[in-house]
Amino acid sequence: MKSSTHTVDGVEVIKLEGKITIGSGDSQLREVITNALNQGHNNLLLDMGGVTTIDSSGIGELVGSYTTVANRGGKLKLLHLPAKLNELLHVTQLITVFEVYENEPEAIKSF
Amino acid sequence: MERGESERIEITISSRFENIELVQVIAEHLCENAGVDEDGSHWVGMAVREAVANAIKHGNKLDIRKKVNATFDLRGSELEITVSDEGAGFDPANVSDPLNPQNLMKTSGRGIFYMKTFMDRVDYSFHPNGGTSLVMTKNLAAQQGIAKSS
Numbered sequence: 001m002k003s004s005t006h007t008v009d010g011v012e013v014i015k016l017e018g019k020i021t022i023g024s025g026d027s028q029l030r031e032v033i034t035n036a037l038n039q040g041h042n043n044l045l046l047d048m049g050g051v052t053t054i055d056s057s058g059i060g061e062l063v064g065s066y067t068t069v070a071n072r073g074g075k076l077k078l079l080h081l082p083a084k085l086n087e088l089l090h091v092t093q094l095i096t097v098f099e100v101y102e103n104e105p106e107a108i109k110s111f
Numbered sequence: 112m113e114r115g116e117s118e119r120i121e122i123t124i125s126s127r128f129e130n131i132e133l134v135q136v137i138a139e140h141l142c143e144n145a146g147v148d149e150d151g152s153h154w155v156g157m158a159v160r161e162a163v164a165n166a167i168k169h170g171n172k173l174d175i176r177k178k179v180n181a182t183f184d185l186r187g188s189e190l191e192i193t194v195s196d197e198g199a200g201f202d203p204a205n206v207s208d209p210l211n212p213q214n215l216m217k218t219s220g221r222g223i224f225y226m227k228t229f230m231d232r233v234d235y236s237f238h239p240n241g242g243t244s245l246v247m248t249k250n251l252a253a254q255q256g257i258a259k260s261s
């Protein structure tokens with residue numbers, strides 16, 4: 001998994017690319033979130049548009065990240081959900097947990 | 112592959128996460144060769160990924176000396192996938208429901224749920240001398256990807 005970041009109006013936009021799967025991308029996602037929080041960014045927007053594969057471990061890391069950020073008083077939201085990730089969140093009812101956006105400016109405005 | 116033919120593929124891997132994709136790719140190619148569309152093949156591959164990941168992590172406890180065996184039996188449109196490990200087994204009754212509101216925010220426990228969502232049937236058997244076999248079946252002729260869960 002690769003990631004890149006940029007900050008817009010105090011929101012850290014983290015673009016994720018590649019696989020978020022057991023044994024690789026899942027732990028990398030945790031590191032990316034931890035780094036952002038340690039740098040003082042509490043409002044995170046994860047751009048998932050470049051994620052090619054995600055499994056239950058990756059979904060678990062997303063849930064864990066959401067909780068970690070919330071416990072810091074911040075918010076974690078999702079941008080550009082690929083169709084298959086959207087379906088995985090729907091069947092596990094996690095779609096009710098995450099705020100999901102298709103448009104970055106609209107997502108930034110929501111924080 | 113023509114409908115009605117049979118096909119059997121078997122692969123044995125050591126318990127490394129990087130081997131999961133090898134098994135997943137076989138599942139997806141087998142489905143595509145049987146005429147299943149890209150989405151349907153993906154979901155079967157995802158179920159296999161979850162099964163192999165569980166076998167490596169929870170069954171073989173990441174012990175690379177222990178093997179995970181996967182067999183794919185395609186008879187007509189009926190695909191049967193067996194994933195076996197060398198672990199101590201577990202009690203399926205203790206597997207929690209990830210849709211229970213109390214479990215919604217847990218960071219684990221969705222693998223078996225996804226397998227059951229994407230496949231028609233998921234069964235376990237536990238061998239007296241150790242090892243767990245998970246058997247998943249899917250009627251590829253009737254497959255509708257993830258739609259059966261909605």
